[in-house]
Amino acid sequence: MTSTDFTQVDVGPTSPIGATTRRRDGREKVTGTARYAAEFQPEGVLHAALVTSTVPSGTITTIDTEEALAMPGVHTVLTHLNATPLFPALLFPFGAAFQSLLPLQDTRIRFSGQPVGLVVADTFEQATEAATRVRVAYRTEPFISDESHPDATTFGAEDCGKVQEMVPDLVRGDPDTALAAAPITLDVTYTSPRHYHAAMELHSTTASWTPDGSLTVWEPTQWTAGAQATFAQWFKLPLDQVRVISPYVGGGFGSKGGPHPHAALTAMAARELGRPVKLVLSRPQQFTCTSPRPATRQHLRLGADRDGKLTALTHDSLNETSFDDLYIEASGTLSALSYAVPNGRTRYRFSRVNAVTPGSMRGPGETIGSFALESAMDELAVALNLDPIELRLRNYADRDQLFDKPWSTKGLRRAYEEGAAAFGWQERDPKPRSMRNGTELIGWGMAGGAFPCYSHPTAAGVRVHANGTVEVFSGGSDIGTGTYTLLAQVAADVFGVPVDDVVVRLGDSSYPEAAVAGGSMLAGSLTPVAHQAATAVRDELIQLASALPGTPLHGRSAGELEVNQGGVCLAGSPETGLRFTEILSASSRELVEAVRDTFGDLSEQDRMSNYGTLALLRLPAAGTHSVYSWSSIFAEVGVDEELGTVRLKRLVGAFDCGRILNPTTARSQLIGGMVMASGAALLEAGVVDTRQGRLANPNLAEYMVPVNADIPEIEVLFVGEPDPHSNPLGSKGIGELGMTGVPAAIANAVHHATGRRVRDLPILMEKML
């Protein structure tokens, strides 16, 4: 497909698509009937506990399992001495595995917290206790705790093959010359620590094998197809012998985009024992064995003329990665296209540390990248004595200069205007320390945000059963974002039935393959194809109805009939019709079903060879236009003049996410993103113990995330319009957009309150002193 001009679905004013409805899975969740992956109890399930390394680097010299094996209820202790082979899985984004580490395949220790053993027992308590009795001795080797370590070195993406193609270093014009010639320049470095997803639901795997060698896995995942492919690769199984089930996910934020090594180990144990095995990570293990956002160091240089017109912008970004893998935190992506700048460069460098391979966390790249870019723009506005919105408007990019394409829809101007109006920005005295409330210095800051609109070929099925039930099914996951609700709305639109009556089945790899619930792409990839499938079923129902003899519908053309309230009727006369139940029964049909996909003319073979990968990802500028979601964020902080405590007082976000499919779930996504990004701004930091080479705060007591008391009134404004270049429903991504711009808006507000520019996240009280 070469055009992004998708034929738009006609969404009428009374359509349930776009209407405010309650969250479809809300009742199940609050009453505890929603069954999360770890709550499945296959018959005879055994419980596992992980043993993890206590040193960051070296080799295992001896591992003594005798005492653990003698503990009550213990069935086995897997170590590198008795583990069975695992085969490499394709790494994200070429596959779905986040880490190349194959657990227990050798004695090498790469990071503190690396899985070195798995104890399996009758009960969780027995396994957990016995895991403490496994004695591991190490020969330790020098380690690199973090990027500040004296032996840490950095390298560029040049030698990184495929990864480098993904996020190439980009140059436009001649930034160095332009910087040297610019009358106003800014040369600043921003840093951020490791960030952890801290999802409420712990990672878990429950694995069960059939005697003929098929594997079923219950695992919370954002991507059933990706997880299915990864397990198939680890165990060299055909795809159809692996099934991954994940009906609900209690927070993923990227960490559940693909399985981590402990999942392979659990399935290995289940196969060895011939019994189902369940592993639920402990909270500290969740920190140390799954992939966090890496620490970053971003160097920005801005050149501008005296009117604030940018002449050059360079963004050199460094992130930690592991010794096993290269992970790119693509912090420069927004810098390359957010503003009209003739000369620019984005470049990536990496530093290997003894830590788990980092991975995607909500708004990977853009969250932290926008902190740097939008802080730098604020610094430039201060240097030029310009209003920060005015500076942004003077550099407004009317076109995507990176890909040299027009934007599809860009509501950023409206976002600035309406966000500013809602916040009361015009009341702001631009002078730092000019606003106060008692002992509190008050600061107002703003920032812009954006997120690329990706999509991925996706399949969905729809059935109408003989009893009239309308059912939608897809392998896609609902990670709390609203997928269940949106699919019910889509079917309700097509069949004219109440949203609440639609049955939606998700999160099972045995359903049609769907995109990852990540990169903010699932709603836009899945709802249009579900609409197609539903329309096909509707058309067949109409055909069946007109074929039924002895009814007023008999012999009518499709154009004379329509679907209304769960039946087919004469167009315009809902009273003259047949219920779906009547049509199916009279046609002797159990159900009418259609499965549709957006894989185009891809052969079945090509489709399967790309299964569970992102190789078919449609990039934001793949078509005639460049498709992004846009935002403008306004923050108010209060900084206690004596104590230095920073309180967030107000947040207003104005967002262009195209057509809003459901205001309830969209707003909830955006608020969630703003809350999470407030954590990044003010609280969240993985603290590295540089002497021990390990994370010092792998728990929710010391890794601070925002709680209710930290979060003020948040206002969300929708300023977008349906985007004909994004997908047939005109929606754009939401989940990650809520993050971008927020840390910068808060940091800019802190500067406005205090005159103190904090370039190192999080903005803790000691940085106010």
Ligand code: MOS
């Ligand atoms: Mo997200 S970090 O794309 O799951």
